[in-house]
Structures are given as C-alpha cells and as structure tokens.
Amino acid sequence: MIYEVAIDGKHYRLELERERGRWLCRLDGREIQVDAVLARPDVVSLLIEGKSYEIKRERTATDMHLWVGSARYEAVLRDPRSLRSRKGGLADEKGPRKLVAPMPGKIVRVLVLEKSEVEAGQGILVVEAMKMQNELKSPKKGIVQKLAVKDGDNVNAGDVLAVVE
Amino acid sequence: MFKKILIANRGEIAVRVMRACREMGITSVAVFSDVDRASLHVRKADEAYHIGPSAAAESYLNISKILGVAKLCGADAIHPGYGFLSENAKFAEACAEAGVKFIGPTAASMEIMGSKTRARQAMEKAGIPLVPGTSRGLESVQQAEEVAERIGYPVMLKAAAGGGGKGMRLVHNRQDLKSALEGAQSEAQRSFGDGEVYIEKAIVNPRHIEMQVLADEHGNCVYLGERECSIQRRHQKVLEESPSPLVDPDMRRRMGEIAVRVAKAGNYTNAGTVEFLSDQHKNFYFLEMNTRLQVEHPVTELITGLDLVHLQIRIAAGEKLPFTQNDIQIRGHAIECRIYAEDPDNNYFPSPGKISLLLAPAGPGIRRDSGMYEGWNVPIDYDPLLAKLIGYGTDRQQAISRLVRALNEYFVGGIKTNISLFRRILHDPDFNAGKLDTGFLDRLLKTPPEPAKREDADVAAIAAGLFAMLEPGAISSSATALPANGHAPQANGASSSWKRSARLEALK
Numbered sequence: 001m002i003y004e005v006a007i008d009g010k011h012y013r014l015e016l017e018r019e020r021g022r023w024l025c026r027l028d029g030r031e032i033q034v035d036a037v038l039a040r041p042d043v044v045s046l047l048i049e050g051k052s053y054e055i056k057r058e059r060t061a062t063d064m065h066l067w068v069g070s071a072r073y074e075a076v077l078r079d080p081r082s083l084r085s086r087k088g089g090l091a092d093e094k095g096p097r098k099l100v101a102p103m104p105g106k107i108v109r110v111l112v113l114e115k116s117e118v119e120a121g122q123g124i125l126v127v128e129a130m131k132m133q134n135e136l137k138s139p140k141k142g143i144v145q146k147l148a149v150k151d152g153d154n155v156n157a158g159d160v161l162a163v164v165e
Numbered sequence: 166m167f168k169k170i171l172i173a174n175r176g177e178i179a180v181r182v183m184r185a186c187r188e189m190g191i192t193s194v195a196v197f198s199d200v201d202r203a204s205l206h207v208r209k210a211d212e213a214y215h216i217g218p219s220a221a222a223e224s225y226l227n228i229s230k231i232l233g234v235a236k237l238c239g240a241d242a243i244h245p246g247y248g249f250l251s252e253n254a255k256f257a258e259a260c261a262e263a264g265v266k267f268i269g270p271t272a273a274s275m276e277i278m279g280s281k282t283r284a285r286q287a288m289e290k291a292g293i294p295l296v297p298g299t300s301r302g303l304e305s306v307q308q309a310e311e312v313a314e315r316i317g318y319p320v321m322l323k324a325a326a327g328g329g330g331k332g333m334r335l336v337h338n339r340q341d342l343k344s345a346l347e348g349a350q351s352e353a354q355r356s357f358g359d360g361e362v363y364i365e366k367a368i369v370n371p372r373h374i375e376m377q378v379l380a381d382e383h384g385n386c387v388y389l390g391e392r393e394c395s396i397q398r399r400h401q402k403v404l405e406e407s408p409s410p411l412v413d414p415d416m417r418r419r420m421g422e423i424a425v426r427v428a429k430a431g432n433y434t435n436a437g438t439v440e441f442l443s444d445q446h447k448n449f450y451f452l453e454m455n456t457r458l459q460v461e462h463p464v465t466e467l468i469t470g471l472d473l474v475h476l477q478i479r480i481a482a483g484e485k486l487p488f489t490q491n492d493i494q495i496r497g498h499a500i501e502c503r504i505y506a507e508d509p510d511n512n513y514f515p516s517p518g519k520i521s522l523l524l525a526p527a528g529p530g531i532r533r534d535s536g537m538y539e540g541w542n543v544p545i546d547y548d549p550l551l552a553k554l555i556g557y558g559t560d561r562q563q564a565i566s567r568l569v570r571a572l573n574e575y576f577v578g579g580i581k582t583n584i585s586l587f588r589r590i591l592h593d594p595d596f597n598a599g600k601l602d603t604g605f606l607d608r609l610l611k612t613p614p615e616p617a618k619r620e621d622a623d624v625a626a627i628a629a630g631l632f633a634m635l636e637p638g639a640i641s642s643s644a645t646a647l648p649a650n651g652h653a654p655q656a657n658g659a660s661s662s663w664k665r666s667a668r669l670e671a672l673k
Contacts, residue, residue: 001634005626008619012626016634023634025627034627038635042522042578044628053621055628056522058578066628068621070573070588075629103517104545129545130506130515 006076007066096165097139101155105129114147124162127155138164166482167191167242167266171235172206174246175225177536177552178460179206182244185474186211194240196231198224200544205536212238219546225249228256232263242266242481244474248548251457254279268481270456274431278454282325282363284431288451291430293423296442296450298365306343309364313342316366322346324353325361330400332356335367368442370602373397374409374449375440376424377465379476380433381486388421389469390495392438392461395601396590398513403583403606404590405461406500407468410561410599416447417495427454436462436477445602460503460553463532467499467557498561500568504535506549508581517545521579526571530557530564543580551582561599565591589614 005012015026023034035047042057056067066075109126112118123135124144138144146163149155169192172179179195183206186193195210200219207213214234217224224230226249235243243265245251254275260267269275278284285300297316302325303309313320313336322345324332332353334345346362354360372395380386393409394402412420424439431454438459443449462473471493480486507513523539535552537543543551554575556568569591575584590596593609 001630003630003633005629007622007625007629010622012623014626014630016630023631025630027623027626032627034631036631036635038632041636042632043524044631044635046624046628046631048624048627053624053628055625056524056576056578057628057632058522064629066625066632067576068624068628070585071617071619071621073619073622073625075625077629077633103515130517130547130549132515132549134514 002080004078004080006078007073009074096145096163097142098160099124099136099139099162099164101127101157101159101161102134102136103127103129103157105134105155107149107151107153107155107161108133110147110149110151111135112144112147114144116144118142118144118164124164125149136161140164167478169194169212169238169240170242170244170268170478171196171231171238171240171265172210172244172246173225173231173250174244174248175201175204175206175536175547176550177534178246178248178458180209180536181534182246182474183209185472185478188472189475189478191478194234194238196225196234198546200546203541205538205541214238219544221249221547228253228259232259232265235260235265236263240265242268242478244268244477245457247457247460252279252455266481268477269435270431270433270437274433275456277431278433278437278456280325281323281327281453282361284453285363285451287430288427291426293427293430293451294449296365296368296452299363302361302363303346306346309342309346310339312364313339316364319367319369321365321367322349322362323365324349324357324359325363326357326359327353332362333400368444368450370445370604371395372409372411372443372445372602373402373440373452374412374420374443375438375455375459376420377459377462377473378424378428378433378437378439379473379480379486380428380435380437381480382434382483383485385486385489386425386428386433387486387488387490387493388424389465389471389473389493391417391420392459392464393601394461395603396596396606397603398606398610402461402503404500404502404587405464406498406561406564407464408495408498410601411443411445411447413447416449420449423451427451435480436473460550461501463534463553463555464499464501467532467555468495468497469493470496497557497559498564499555499557500561500564501553501555502568502572502587503550503583504552504554504575504577505583506543506551506580507583509583509585510581513583513586515545515549516581517543517549518580519543520577522576523578524574524576526554526574528567528571528574530567531555531571532557537577551577554587565597585614 195213254272257272440452558564
C-alpha cells in the first residue's frame with residue numbers, strides 16, 4: 001500500500017508492506033522495519049529499532065492528530081489512487097462566508113445589525129456554553145448579509161449563525 | 166449513623182461522596198437532570214432519580230424537587246457537594262424543616278459567612294486581621310474616594326454577595342474610581358441580585374492561601390493545614406497544593422489558630438475553609454469563609470491521611486471529632502490539577518463533546534477523582550471540570566515529578582482539555598522555586614508555549630499509515646460535520662478514514 005502522508009504540513013511518501021509478521025516501511029525511500037500492534041482502537045504500539053512508541057490517534061470531525069509522547073502532530077493521509085477526492089476546494093475568499101457555531105450553546109448577544117459593514121475579526125455575536133462566553137468573529141471584511149439568530153436562541157454545533165459577504 | 170444519603174450534585178464530586186458512602190456502608194442516592202442520565206454519578210449510585218431538565222435552575226438548584234426525592238426514597242441526610250446548593254442557606258433551612266440532615270454548617274452560620282460584608286463585620290468584632298477597607302457596602306462615590314484616599318491606592322472593589330471574580334474591580338487611581346464603582350455595582354446587581362459593593366486595599370502580588378477547618382457539633386474545632394491556591398485564571402483556581410511553599414510551621418500555627426477563631430465566631434460546624442490573602446512577607450488577612458467541601462480537599466486528605474467526607478458524615482451524624490489538634494500531623498506534599506474540558510489553543514474556551522479515547526494514569530502517588538468515562542458526552546450545561554489529578558510525594562519535588570509522569574500517561578481524546586497547561590506550569594522555574602502569586606498564570610500564558618519537540622514526525626508518518634492498515638473500517642463515529650468558521654460544511658458519507666482525510670486535504 002502506498003500513501004501520501006502530511007505531518008504538520010510536511011509531505012512524505014509512505015510504502016507499507018507486510019513481511020513475516022512485521023511491516024517493511026519505506027518512508028521517502030528509507031527502509032524501516034516496524035513491529036506494530038493495535039493495542040485497542042486508536043492506540044497503536046510500535047517497536048522501531050528497539051524503541052517503543054505508544055501512539056494515540058485523535059479524530060475530530062475536521063482533522064486527525066497523532067500523539068507521540070506528549071507531542072501532537074497533525075496528520076493527513078491520502079491514498080494517491082483516489083484522485084477523485086481532490087476535487088472541490090475551499091470556499092472562495094471573495095464569496096459569502098458563513099459564521100458557524102463551533103459548539104452547542106446559547107446566543108447571549110448579537111453585536112451587529114443585518115446589512116452592516118464589518119471588518120475581518122470583528123465580533124459578530126457572543127455564544128455562551130458551560131458558563132463561559134465566547135465572541136465569534138467575522139471571517140472576512142464585508143457586509144452582514146444575514147443574521148440567522150437572535151439573543152437567547154439556543155444553537156447546535158454546525159448551525160449557521162450569520163453570513164458575511 | 167445515617168442509612169441513606171442523597172447527593173445533591175453531579176460530576177466527580179458526586180462520585181467522590183458516593184465512594185465514601187459505600188465505604189461506610191451507607192446507601193447512596195443520585196439525582197440527575199435530562200442530560201445526565203448517562204453520567205458517571207448515576208452509574209455509581211445505589212439509587213438514582215430524575216429531577217428535571219438540563220438547566221441547573223430546574224434540576225440541581227431545585228430545592229423542592231430534591232427534597233421531594235429525599236422524602237420519596239427515605240434519605241436521612243443530604244450531601245450538597247460544592248457549587249449548586251452547597252452554600253445556599255435557604256436549602257440548609259429547608260432540609261432542617263423537612264427533617265433531613267444537611268451535611269454542612271447550619272443555615273445561620275452560612276448566612277453570616279455568605280455575605281462578605283457581614284462576615285467582615287463579624288470578624289472585625291472577633292479581632293481577626295482584615296485587609297484594610299470598609300466592612301459595609303459603599304453608599305456613594307464620595308465615600309469610596311475618602312476611604313481609598315485613607316487606605317491608599319491601588320484598591321479593590323468587591324461585591325458583597327460575590328464570587329468567581331464577578332462584581333470585582335481593581336482601581337489604581339482616583340479618576341477611575343467612579344466608573345469602576347458603577348460597573349461593579351451593576352455587575353453585582355446582575356449576577357447576584359444584590360448591588361452592594363465594598364472597598365479593600367489591593368495587596369500587591371498576593372498569594373491566595375486557605376486553611377481547612379473541621380468543627381463538630383460539640384464545640385471542638387481543628388485546622389488541617391493550608392492549601393496554596395495562587396494559581397488561578399479569571400479568579401478560578403487551576404492548581405492547588407499543600408503545604409504552601411511560603412508557609413512555615415509558625416505561620417501555619419498562627420493561620421490555623423485564626424481560622425479556628427473565625428469558625429468559632431460564626432458558630433461553624435462541619436468542614437469549612439477560611440481563605441486568606443497573604444503578601445510575600447507572610448502577612449496575611451482574612452478574605453472569606455467557604456462553607457462547603459472544597460474542590461481541592463484531596464490535597465489536604467493526602468498530607469493528613471484523613472478522609473474529609475467520612476468526617477463530614479460522622480460530624481453531621483452527631484459524632485465528636487475523633488482527634489485533637491495535637492494528633493494532626495502533616496506528612497509529604499500533594500498537588501492537584503483540575504482537568505477541565507477546555508481548548509488551550511482557543512483561549513481555554515469550553516470544549517464539550519464525546520470522549521472518544523480515555524487513557525488514565527495510575528501508579529505510585531497518584532490519585533484521580535474523575536467524573537468522566539470513555540464514550541461519555543461532556544454536556545455544555547455545567548461547569549467544565551472533568552476530573553482532578555492529584556500527585557503525592559515525600560516532598561514537593563517528588564510530587565511534581567510524579568504528576569508530570571502521570572500527566573504524560575493521561576490521554577483524553579475527542580475533546581480538548583487543559584492537560585498541556587499543567588506540563589507548562591510544572592516545568593516553570595518560578596513554580597519549581599515556589600515563587601507564586603495570583604498573577605502567576607496570567608504571566609505564564611502571556612509567553613508563548615515552548616515549541617514541543619518535533620523529532621518524532623517520521624514515527625507519526627509511519628503510524629498514520631499503519632492505523633489505516635490495522636484499523637481500516639474505523640471512521641470517526643462522531644463524524645458529524647463540525648466545520649471551522651467560515652468553511653462550507655464538507656460532503657458527508659466518507660466511508661473510510663483515508664477517504665475522509667483525503668477530502669479534508671482537498672478542502673485545505
């Protein structure tokens with residue numbers, strides 16, 4: 001199996017091949033023998049040249065991180081054969097941008113009016129969750145096209161709260 | 166002794182009290198809100214009853230519902246834990262009227278200690294050292310200006326009914342006093358329904374040190390040593406330890422004796438904590454008394470060898486303290502880290518959600534009081550405290566190194582926690598030298614964290630591929646779209662982790 005891996009933005013080509021109960025890895029052409037055991041879901045134990053590593057995988061909806069010791073690495077894995085998934089892309093900076101609730105909570109204050117001009121980073125509304133208030137800021141400079149919530153509304157993670165264009 | 170105790174709380178403290186009940190052969194009763202049906206305290210209780218919607222005001226703060234459950238199940242005592250109804254004199258009174266023993270002080274002593282100005286007046290009468298200032302609410306800006314002139318700037322304005330930093334203002338000069346006073350009064354009114362604000366001299370680089378006391382209902386009262394609680398953020402404690410690196414045996418004795426006098430002045434019974442503000446020259450002043458079991462009580466338990474919850478229950482049952490002051494020995498050193506569901510990369514904003522992976526530390530000198538488990542969904546409705554990790558050693562250095570080791574074993578996946586913050590604190594040279602004050606954490610957080618060692622990126626790359634090979638079917642079960650702000654939600658239906666990763670990569 002061949003993967004393209006990015007760790008903290010640095011790209012690697014990784015070839016994995018089973019070989020007599022172990023794994024032969026070629027990392028950017030460099031050969032490394034690895035003994036790997038999946039200890040439980042999201043935890044893998046690796047032995048590499050006698051050194052023992054316990055690696056934890058953490059997946060949120062948007063990203064994957066691997067923990068080696070107390071260091072956390074952002075990891076992106078791609079099978080180069082799936083070119084199809086390279087389509088699409090980030091919403092254009094110039095297009096409308098949505099302000100989305102990062103977590104469930106309650107709107108405690110709306111700081112701007114619909115159709116008002118806002119700067120990038122300007123506070124648009126304040127959400128309260130777990131007794132803490134967090135100001136959500138405009139993702140770009142533009143005009144508040146739509147305010148989908150008002151003071152006191154309960155929102156769920158992922159709800160669109162406002163659109164800035 | 167009681168046969169059945171209702172625990173009017175949730176989270177780690179409810180579990181902690183239930184464990185004591187189990188150890189003492191007492192039946193424990195949990196109460197829970199809608200969102201807490203699957204919470205750990207319900208699983209650990211002998212009996213559990215639903216008390217209402219998730220909002221605390223309709224469940225954990227609902228006195229009549231809780232007393233209704235107590236009556237229904239035949240509980241003969243209620244332990245309030247901390248927070249919620251623990252310092253509510255009306256609740257203590259309602260328990261007494263309902264014939265259920267409230268495990269804590271009487272409503273009357275809670276009322277004295279509950280108002281900061283009333284407590285100051287009582288302590289003034291008892292000759293307790295107070296921070297210079299007024300013991301009554303300020304009546305006018307002129308009065309505030311006169312007092313500030315007399316005690317000297319900087320001064321601190323504080324809400325009489327306050328707590329958690331609400332209605333509090335630090336004022337450096339006369340020009341700022343008027344607007345600060347008005348701000349503090351309106352915030353106090355909004356937060357506590359009481360706009361009374363008083364003034365105190367601000368102590369420069371203060372340390373927050375508190376003394377644990379225990380009083381039975383027969384007039385005996387002892388102190389169990391201090392806790393240093395100077396490491397705070399937004400006036401919330403983050404890490405506590407005992408003994409304090411500042412306090413020597415003489416200061417401990419002086420502070421302890423004053424704490425006992427404070428307790429006696431308020432006719433205090435059961436476990437309580439007297440808070441002091443101390444300057445760096447060991448001058449200390451009475452701040453307030455907390456009329457409940459504290460979050461940080463385990464550090465005191467470890468250095469004294471006592472179980473405070475057992476003792477609370479015994480005292481409430483009318484037993485005499487089984488020891489005197491001379492019997493209490495302090496041994497070793499203990500430090501507690503409060504593990505919160507907070508995102509260190511997003512200004513420590515709460516991070517609720519599902520715990521996808523939980524690896525817990527163990528081993529010598531480690532105690533973990535936890536309210537979470539793997540697969541549990543941390544609700545947004547309550548305080549984000551998940552667990553407390555306490556390290557114990559023969560001395561402070563050993564306690565620190567054990568905690569550092571245990572923090573490396575501790576892993577909470579799926580949500581963000583402040584575990585990395587404790588690594589920073591425990592490695593900090595000032596912390597290691599015991600040079601603490603309440604500004605410590607703000608200063609630490611202003612300096613960017615030392616970049617972590619990135620030497621294992623190759624290992625991470627190999628692991629990324631091996632995870633995909635060894636656990637091919639595993640896609641994130643919590644893969645509900647949680648898009649970053651401003652990004653269009655991604656397409657659903659990713660069928661494997663690499664496809665998902667590929668999509669994410671394409672989205673970048």
